[in-house]
Amino acid sequence: MRICFVGVALVGALSVSMPAWSSSSCDGASKESMPSWVADRDGYREPGNYVGIGFAEKDGRSKEQQIEASKNNAQHNLVGQIEVKIKTESEQSTSVSNQRMQKEASSKMSVISDEVLRGLKIKAHWVDRDCTYYTLMVISIDSVKQSQKVKNQKNRLELFKARLAEGTNREKNRDIAVRQKYLGEAQALLGDIDFSLLPEEAGDAFYNKQLDAALIAANKEVANVKGRMALFAINEDGSLSADVRGKMLDHLRSGEKLADRLMDDCNQKDDCIRLAKEQNFDMLTLLNAGTQVVTTQMGSLKGTLTVSKTVYDIQNGRVLKTDKMSTQVIGWGREELDWGAAAEKVMQSFK
Incomplete structure (x- = not known):
């Protein structure tokens, strides 16, 4: 470990008697022999x-x-x-x-x-x-x-407070595993602090109470999602509104008692998997919807909605199942293409 030092100002309190001093070559030399x-x-x-x-x-x-x-x-x-x-x-x-x-x-x-x-x-x-x-x-x-x-004890307490703050900051550390790691480090630090050397601090019981509350909350968060399924829907071409995608997820959730529709935004598969993993879900069902519009010989528009439904085992990094369904809608203009009805029909097919 590299050690660095800074000087400390010597204040006027360090007062000692000074030898006589003159402007000549050295009239102020000490009379005592060399110590x-x-x-x-x-x-x-x-x-x-x-x-x-x-x-x-x-x-x-x-x-x-x-x-x-x-x-x-x-x-x-x-x-x-x-x-x-x-x-x-x-x-x-x-x-x-x-x-x-x-x-x-x-x-x-x-x-x-x-x-x-x-x-x-x-x-x-x-x-x-x-x-x-x-x-x-x-x-x-x-x-x-x-x-x-x-x-040293003050430094340990500062580190404990910093680790505790990291372990309870859900906005900064969304992954519960990361927050649990910080809380574990906080626990180790707190066990080594001698509060008898820090009488000005609140004391061991005070900080243990804070840590216990954080650990209980983290464990409860893990228990709440253990074995549960996260639900996401993405539409890379942007044709489906958020409301339509939400209704698709509601269809899924109605048939899955242990499923949770996540409100986070994700636009790609890897982002969705990461978000579900950060929140400690074991499983993920991802709906990936795409649309295609062509003009018929009659001049009308024919829209095709294709939705793939993929189930991921997040913990083991495996794809368990993939299904794909399609349906079509007709209209004389793009605003007449009822993608909501198409999405509902596709989701009923998945059931």
Whole structure:
């Protein structure tokens, strides 16, 4: 997991006594001998603390600029140590079975925030004879660990809320299987949240109640369509009105107790199958109607309505049965061709 860090502004509360400073070459050099944390910057350690050591040469800077640069370098050094620690612990604790969600929950910890570095403080400073300003910065390891735990739990709760929202959004996720997947992920996340670290939140019982309601609704939705037949009618040439197509479906539904006429629009077979599958239907009956009009020798118009009725086993991806019926209507103009009567006659033939 890639870990990134941002700097944290050091506020005025980090106040320490500063050495005397003059405009001469280095009248402000510390009178004390070089401390061990300066002499052995790479090897210096303090039990129970993360340590950051920074320095800044005078190099034409003002006193304030040099002090600020030294503090920033110390902070950068300290944050780097925490970065390595977090990365190592994250890689060791990520479980294989729940790897994606674990990584997603812990990835937001990759940025060291103000919240984690709240206990940061300047412990000491020292100035050498060349006017190089050194800063020793520390933060309690226990403080960082506790802040990490709280931040991680907050991240998990945010992810839980996001998954719950996806699992209950029927407009965005029409496929019940997709929504059930999100709810399953929400359930796994909620089980790992320690609400004792989040006293400001509503609590485990509150969020479990929300999740239970969503799971019950999803299960009921699945049960309501299990074993049922979805009904669609399409007319690719556009000759049949929506009212005529609706009456054709009503004919079908009157003979099928477990059939539901879907109100969604679909213009092609694959779209109809997808919509029925998204709503968890096991079966689909699709009416595909087409018309043809010719002029007779008498000058009248003869219209032919052909309707195919195909039954699909959606779950297993099979066509179970296909029937086709045709009928004709006569008229002196297209407006006289009674496609409604033709459709009714065809549907009666299917029975």
